[in-house]
Amino acid sequence: MRGMVVKGTTAWTGTRIETGDEVVVPAFGGLEAAEQVRSSGAVAVPVDIDPRTFCIDPAAVARALTPRTVAVVALDLFGHPVDVEPLRALTRRHNLSLVRSDASGGTPEGGLDLDAAARRRNAAYLDSRLTGVVTPAVAPGARHTYDSYVVRVPGNGRPDRDAFQRALRSRGVACRIPVRTPVHRAAGFLSDVRLAEAERAAEECLALPVDPSMTRRRLQRVVSACNALGGLLLDPAC
Structure with missing residues (x-):
């Protein structure tokens, strides 16, 4: 198995890549990994995600492999662990490196x-x-740590999600957009490839506060604000 060394993160220790090699990365939440790959002279290959967990989809990884592929980056996203066993089996079968990392820190x-x-x-x-929002899914047997509590605001994609965020903030709820742009739509990685789940997640996802210091009163304020807005902002006529 080839080794890869990329500066800037201990997750890459012992791994060596060369100019022109390809490294598969998740399109959603994998921008930092893609930038590290590019800085090494290799080519980042973004692939789609599992729409339930937001982590890289092993089936999408399998479809993206070429003779130039040397490694796959598997990120735990928002506190949900990536489904690593299929990736281990895949990378062993093709003699590739599997790089584990936590994108949320x-x-x-x-x-x-x-x-x-x-x-x-x-x-x-x-x-x-x-x-009025789609709450986070947890895969069977997984231990979600909720480093971010990421919901989906369905409806008309980004306009509805952004309006929902503005309305929540006006009601005193600190919320943020966790991933604005998938890797294949980011500057320096622009591609005409269509990765439907990553694109939809970037348009719909919103991180609500769930930090350990939150009181029940603050949590209830989040619930009240979200539930009061859900029917209004998800109305197709709005």
């Missing part, structure tokens, strides 16, 4: 702590009460 794998437990409790509260 949250708690490393195996390092669940009290903050993660508090975020999970807060996320469960939101899960049970939010309407």
